Amino acid sequence: MSRESREARIYQRFLVEERERYSDEARAQDEDDMREWIEKAEKRKAIMYEEHDKRRKKRKTEAINESPAATFLPEASSSSLTQPPASLSAPVHVEPAPPGGKRPSSPDSAAQTSHSRYAVNSSARSPRLIKRMPMRMTAPDDDATASDTRALDAVSATATIASSPPSAPDLTPPTAVQLATPPLDKEKGADTEPAVVAPTVASASASNVATSTPPDAPSTSAPSPTKKKKRELPPTFLSPPKASSSKSATVAARPTKSAKGAPKPPTKREIQRAEKTKKEAREAAKKAQEERESRMTHQEYIAYLPQKYATRNRKSVLQGCVFLYIHQENKMRTSVQSRRCYDLMWEHGAEIVAEFDPERVTHIISCKPKLVNQTCQACNVKTIHDIPERIKTFIWTWVTGCISANRILTAASDDNYKSFIDRPPIPESKKFNPRRHEERMRRNEHDSAEESSEDEAVADSKQKTGPIPVAGPSTVVAAPEKDDPLAEFYEQARYEAEDAVSGDEDDAEPDVDAGPSSKAKALKGFQCDIVGAHLSIGSECVNEDIVRKLEELMKIHDARRENESDKFRVIGYRKAIAALRRHPTRIQTAEEAGKLQGVGNKTSEKIMEIISTGGLERLKTERNDGVDVMELFRGIYSVGSTVARQWYTLGLRTLDDVRERKAGIRLSAAQEIGLRYYDDLNQRMPRAEAGEIYGMIKQRALDLDPKLDIEIMGSYRRRKETCGDIDILITRDPCDGKTHAGASRCLLHTTSSYHTCLGLLMKLLRVLHQDGILTEDLSVSHGAGTALEAKYMGIGRRDATSKRRRIDILTIPHEQWGGALLYFTGDDIFNRSIRLKASKMGYSLNQRGLYKGVIRDPRDRTVKLDSGELFASRTEREIFDALGVPWQEPWERVRG
DNA sequence: AGGCAAATACTG
DNA sequence: CAGTAT
DNA sequence: GCCT
Numbered sequence: 001m002s003r004e005s006r007e008a009r010i011y012q013r014f015l016v017e018e019r020e021r022y023s024d025e026a027r028a029q030d031e032d033d034m035r036e037w038i039e040k041a042e043k044r045k046a047i048m049y050e051e052h053d054k055r056r057k058k059r060k061t062e063a064i065n066e067s068p069a070a071t072f073l074p075e076a077s078s079s080s081l082t083q084p085p086a087s088l089s090a091p092v093h094v095e096p097a098p099p100g101g102k103r104p105s106s107p108d109s110a111a112q113t114s115h116s117r118y119a120v121n122s123s124a125r126s127p128r129l130i131k132r133m134p135m136r137m138t139a140p141d142d143d144a145t146a147s148d149t150r151a152l153d154a155v156s157a158t159a160t161i162a163s164s165p166p167s168a169p170d171l172t173p174p175t176a177v178q179l180a181t182p183p184l185d186k187e188k189g190a191d192t193e194p195a196v197v198a199p200t201v202a203s204a205s206a207s208n209v210a211t212s213t214p215p216d217a218p219s220t221s222a223p224s225p226t227k228k229k230k231r232e233l234p235p236t237f238l239s240p241p242k243a244s245s246s247k248s249a250t251v252a253a254r255p256t257k258s259a260k261g262a263p264k265p266p267t268k269r270e271i272q273r274a275e276k277t278k279k280e281a282r283e284a285a286k287k288a289q290e291e292r293e294s295r296m297t298h299q300e301y302i303a304y305l306p307q308k309y310a311t312r313n314r315k316s317v318l319q320g321c322v323f324l325y326i327h328q329e330n331k332m333r334t335s336v337q338s339r340r341c342y343d344l345m346w347e348h349g350a351e352i353v354a355e356f357d358p359e360r361v362t363h364i365i366s367c368k369p370k371l372v373n374q375t376c377q378a379c380n381v382k383t384i385h386d387i388p389e390r391i392k393t394f395i396w397t398w399v400t401g402c403i404s405a406n407r408i409l410t411a412a413s414d415d416n417y418k419s420f421i422d423r424p425p426i427p428e429s430k431k432f433n434p435r436r437h438e439e440r441m442r443r444n445e446h447d448s449a450e451e452s453s454e455d456e457a458v459a460d461s462k463q464k465t466g467p468i469p470v471a472g473p474s475t476v477v478a479a480p481e482k483d484d485p486l487a488e489f490y491e492q493a494r495y496e497a498e499d500a501v502s503g504d505e506d507d508a509e510p511d512v513d514a515g516p517s518s519k520a521k522a523l524k525g526f527q528c529d530i531v532g533a534h535l536s537i538g539s540e541c542v543n544e545d546i547v548r549k550l551e552e553l554m555k556i557h558d559a560r561r562e563n564e565s566d567k568f569r570v571i572g573y574r575k576a577i578a579a580l581r582r583h584p585t586r587i588q589t590a591e592e593a594g595k596l597q598g599v600g601n602k603t604s605e606k607i608m609e610i611i612s613t614g615g616l617e618r619l620k621t622e623r624n625d626g627v628d629v630m631e632l633f634r635g636i637y638s639v640g641s642t643v644a645r646q647w648y649t650l651g652l653r654t655l656d657d658v659r660e661r662k663a664g665i666r667l668s669a670a671q672e673i674g675l676r677y678y679d680d681l682n683q684r685m686p687r688a689e690a691g692e693i694y695g696m697i698k699q700r701a702l703d704l705d706p707k708l709d710i711e712i713m714g715s716y717r718r719r720k721e722t723c724g725d726i727d728i729l730i731t732r733d734p735c736d737g738k739t740h741a742g743a744s745r746c747l748l749h750t751t752s753s754y755h756t757c758l759g760l761l762m763k764l765l766r767v768l769h770q771d772g773i774l775t776e777d778l779s780v781s782h783g784a785g786t787a788l789e790a791k792y793m794g795i796g797r798r799d800a801t802s803k804r805r806r807i808d809i810l811t812i813p814h815e816q817w818g819g820a821l822l823y824f825t826g827d828d829i830f831n832r833s834i835r836l837k838a839s840k841m842g843y844s845l846n847q848r849g850l851y852k853g854v855i856r857d858p859r860d861r862t863v864k865l866d867s868g869e870l871f872a873s874r875t876e877r878e879i880f881d882a883l884g885v886p887w888q889e890p891w892e893r894v895r896g
Numbered sequence: 897a898g899g900c901a902a903a904t905a906c907t908g
Numbered sequence: 909c910a911g912t913a914t
Numbered sequence: 915g916c917c918t
Binding site: 639 | 911912913914
């Protein structure tokens with residue numbers, strides 16, 4: 001309880017404090033608060049994490065037991081073969097319970113009066129709960145305790161207890177805690193205790209803040225113990241709770257006894273647990289190995305490979321190859337990335353050497369393009385051409401390419417495989433014309449000659465169409481010798497890539513109006529390359545009826561979304577629908593539909609059916625009660641498919657069921673807000689209203705600091721008639737030494753290494769709350785206090801009479817402006833498309849900017865082996881140009 | 897058959 | 909971590 | 915779902 005009130009108090013002070021001069025005193029205050037706040041957040045997270053873990057494990061085991069019988073309304077009798085199931089059936093009985101009895105069933109009444117400044121804190125853990133809670137024990141976890149209390153009020157106490165309390169650490173028998181987990185005890189103490197003493201940061205933070213952001217004094221001693229403890233915690237500490245969920249923690253210590261201790265014979269749960277433990281052990285071992293490996297040098301690791309794979313069969317794809325891998329790590333230790341690469345090569349039969357031996361080496365594999373220096377260095381040669389012709393140089397993707405093709409790829413035989421670099425047989429003299437990007441990059445680095453570069457870029461991109469004059473007149477090329485040689489190869493790869501990628505831009509334009517034109521052409525291109533696509537997207541379309549049906553089907557899949565592939569199915573539908581919408585004429589036949597890119601067999605069949613019968617059988621069979629309800633629930637902000645399904649399974653069917661907390665469900669803070677303003681938030685607002693709100697916010701932000709750059713993103717920027725939410729992007733040119741992070745009118749820093757004042761976002765939020773523009777917060781990033789990058793998500797309104805709207809405000813580093821603008825402007829399909837193009841060209845595009853030289857783990861594409869370097873991001877145009885995408889205004893970027 | 901965009905952050 | 913969101 |  002102390003934590004809660006303290007937290008609320010702190011935050012309250014942030015937001016409520018009137019707008020006044022930012023005196024030194026106030027600043028100091030803010031600073032303290034801020035730090036405190038961050039600390040708290042960290043701590044809470046840590047606790048939550050532990051909690052959650054326990055809960056999760058329990059849930060899992062239960063689920064296993066239950067799942068076979070799990071239907072919507074659990075029949076208590078049938079599933080009662082073991083004790084635990086009771087917990088599931090419990091909620092049903094409990095349902096009539098009084099917990100929130102007087103919860104206002106009408107959504108409005110709630111917080112209208114004092115649009116609570118800090119909804120997240122106050123509303124969710126609503127006063128009533130706190131009040132009800134007879135300050136029983138000093139609970140580190142309010143939630144658990146609260147629910148607990150509530151549960152006790154409820155009828156069948158036993159059942160409910162089984163379902164939640166075990167997770168609350170306080171409720172586990174004290175003995176257990178003491179016996180099994182002394183460290184826990186200590187940690188807990190450390191966690192809660194100092195908080196009470198807090199504000200004198202420095203001292204308090206010593207141990208428990210270790211994880212928090214402020215660059216803790218680089219004390220060597222302090223962090224390590226804490227860290228260590230943390231690491232050890234899971235094994236020793238995490239497992240007991242599992243036991244505690246059934247019996248007592250002590251049991252865990254002696255597994256044999258545990259079987260006996262629990263009257264039930266080796267249940268599935270037991271087995272589960274055992275498996276879990278085993279798994280944990282395995283993971284621990286794996287981690288240890290990783291740890292060991294990470295300490296090896298490249299040489300050592302290579303030498304270690306045979307041993308590592310001693311027991312496994314190697315594939316033969318790369319048999320006979322001897323690789324020298326060029327990495328880019330200056331430190332001696334190997335990175336995971338490199339090790340993975342080594343692993344992969346070895347696994348597939350390649351020999352790997354750590355040092356260049358012209359006699360042995362057959363291929364040089366560079367982890368990314370353009371590592372000329374490293375290559376030369378590694379081979380101990382002056383220029384790349386001193387490497388014997390027969391030794392091929394490839395970039396990493398070639399390896400993965402070979403593996404997936406199951407053969408050795410060569411330049412000649414696989415010209416459809418574009419992303420490798422073979423050393424071209426061209427002599428030194430015939431250098432490629434260095435690409436404009438490179439040039440621009442360099443120039444940007446040195447002098448930021450914006451205008452000229454942009455002009456040039458535009459011109460350049462115009463002239464660039466078609467197959468590029470490969471033997472470009474050896475112009476400038478005054479490029480520093482450094483990365484010169486391999487730059488060529490890189491360039492060549494780029495040329496190839498572009499050839500493959502950027503069809504002919506000339507035809508791309510008319511393509512749209514050209515009606516059902518060649519699909520072949522479209523196939524090659526990217527949506528983002530098509531200028532004027534937006535024109536053909538009318539609100540009304542001749543195929544509206546078809547679109548409607550398909551949309552419905554899509555929604556069903558979206559609601560159901562059980563596995564990953566459903567996600568893509570939905571994307572597929574969306575694409576098809578977009579294509580259909582774009583199509584100017586009435587579709588008559590399946591063939592006609594099939595010609596559109598994005599519309600395949602399945603969809604054409606469906607379209608046919610719609611055309612001929614006017615309906616769609618599939619719709620009838622697929623649509624059912626569940627889908628509707630899930631859709632309904634998912635309309636609540638912060639309720640996703642999982643929760644929606646859960647509720648449905650528990651027997652809930654309407655929003656009122658949710659409001660009444662039927663079946664004992666609990667809402668998160670955000671969900672509660674989402675529920676309260678269900679109608680408001682599910683409505684789009686007229687563009688004008690978004691504009692007004694934006695104006696108000698912008699005004700107040702500029703009041704705080706006139707040098708801010710502020711822009712509204714999303715559908716507003718695309719000039720859509722209605723907007724679903726308001727996205728505001730803020731940054732600030734740091735040229736005068738100040739940033740939006742370190743607050744406007746404060747000195748950036750004096751002696752300490754971090755900013756000495758509250759971030760702009762935090763201040764802005766305060767003001768906005770004060771003026772009633774923001775009414776609730778959904779989440780406020782820690783960064784709001786100090787970081788350059790921060791995100792706010794909340795709810796606000798134009799004035800007291802209008803509906804609530806979703807409002808996001810984010811601040812970003814100045815140099816990422818372009819990337820962020822592009823990213824947050826969309827639309828969705830445009831984004832996907834341009835990112836796809838980027839990646840096909842060997843780049844990677846994200847909200848921060850355009851990166852080049854990104855290498856991913858072929859086995860897990862989400863793992864980046866090399867994050868590459870920032871290539872362009874200052875302006876949107878810069879990125880467009882780099883990707884060869886014709887410039888389009890925001891409102892022209894509409895594809896779906 | 898395998899890719900399809902991608903990364904990050906907050907909450908509980 | 910899992911779920912949700914952007 | 916679609917596409918290669």
